[in-house]
Amino acid sequence: MPVLFVLRGVLSFILIVLNTLACFVPVMVLAVGKLFLPFPAVRAVLNVILDQIATFWIAVNNLNQRLLGRSDIRVFGGQSFARNEWYMITANHQSWVDILILQRLFNRRIPFIKFFLKRELIWVPFIGLAWWALEFPFMKRYSQDRLKKHPELKGKDIEVTQKACERFQHFPVSIMNFLEGTRFTNQKQAQQESNYKHLLMPKAGGLSFALNAMNGKLHQLIDVTIVYPNGAPRFFDYLCGKVANIKVHIRVLPIDAALLGDYHNDPEYRAHFQQWVNTLWQQKDAQFDLLVTSLD
Numbered sequence: 317m318p319v320l321f322v323l324r325g326v327l328s329f330i331l332i333v334l335n336t337l338a339c340f341v342p343v344m345v346l347a348v349g350k351l352f353l354p355f356p357a358v359r360a361v362l363n364v365i366l367d368q369i370a371t372f373w374i375a376v377n378n379l380n381q382r383l384l385g386r387s388d389i390r391v392f393g394g395q396s397f398a399r400n401e402w403y404m405i406t407a408n409h410q411s412w413v414d415i416l417i418l419q420r421l422f423n424r425r426i427p428f429i430k431f432f433l434k435r436e437l438i439w440v441p442f443i444g445l446a447w448w449a450l451e452f453p454f455m456k457r458y459s460q461d462r463l464k465k466h467p468e469l470k471g472k473d474i475e476v477t478q479k480a481c482e483r484f485q486h487f488p489v490s491i492m493n494f495l496e497g498t499r500f501t502n503q504k505q506a507q508q509e510s511n512y513k514h515l516l517m518p519k520a521g522g523l524s525f526a527l528n529a530m531n532g533k534l535h536q537l538i539d540v541t542i543v544y545p546n547g548a549p550r551f552f553d554y555l556c557g558k559v560a561n562i563k564v565h566i567r568v569l570p571i572d573a574a575l576l577g578d579y580h581n582d583p584e585y586r587a588h589f590q591q592w593v594n595t596l597w598q599q600k601d602a603q604f605d606l607l608v609t610s611l612d
Contacts, residue, residue: 360487381554412551514604532576
């Protein structure tokens with residue numbers, strides 16, 4: 317890799333670290349305040365301030381990426397959004413860079429985005445504690461073998477989803493759900509025997525539980541398709557400015573009453589919802605092909 321690219325990447329990373337440290341202190345002070353002042357009104361105010369700090373942190377990182385990363389992000393579709401609305405966001409998942417792209421596209425256009433995260437990510441230095449303070453839900457996934465040996469663990473992820481969504485009802489928020497559950501690789505695709513050319517199989521249950529737990533607050537789903545024409549990049553390559561072109565398609569779909577129901581106990585609803593998700597994924601797979609071949 318040319319020295320100039322490496323220097324860009326190192327400088328970009330240092331700036332992200334400094335920005336993180338600068339925002340980390342007030343975030344932790346407010347998080348401690350929530351622990352010692354557990355009154356709903358106080359927590360609501362502190363949560364709004366925390367989200368504003370996180371929004372500022374993202375804005376500074378976005379400026380860093382524009383100046384040093386210099387990726388050309390071509391956006392297709394999309395429309396106007398509101399910061400006083402609740403949104404569900406879905407996207408295909410190929411790289412850690414996906415999160416940076418989503419933050420670049422939507423920061424200050426929609427309410428602050430909350431991600432469902434793997435439990436292990438809470439140990440990421442500084443960032444993990446910040447995610448905890450910002451009330452990002454941490455999910456612990458169990459293998460089928462583990463669930464067979466410990467059936468009492470079944471449904472724990474649903475409980476986490478429901479508790480998180482109960483908190484999200486009190487002020488506008490955007491909830492991010494990577495339906496594939498993990499980053500795409502050819503090996504994972506082969507293991508799953510995926511029906512899709514560019515995607516892993518979607519997990520419909522988690523999305524259904526989140527939509528239902530929000531008790532009608534969610535009316536719009538933002539569907540995002542991200543394509544890296546030269547292949548999914550590494551995080552440092554993106555910081556270095558080696559990811560020259562990125563293509564993104566955005567569309568907004570209504571969340572109507574037919575998408576709400578009892579996923580566990582209503583077979584008819586479950587089949588309907590799974591079909592809706594599969595259709596969404598078929599359209600996303602086709603959109604991926606269009607973005608790859610597009611000359612724009």
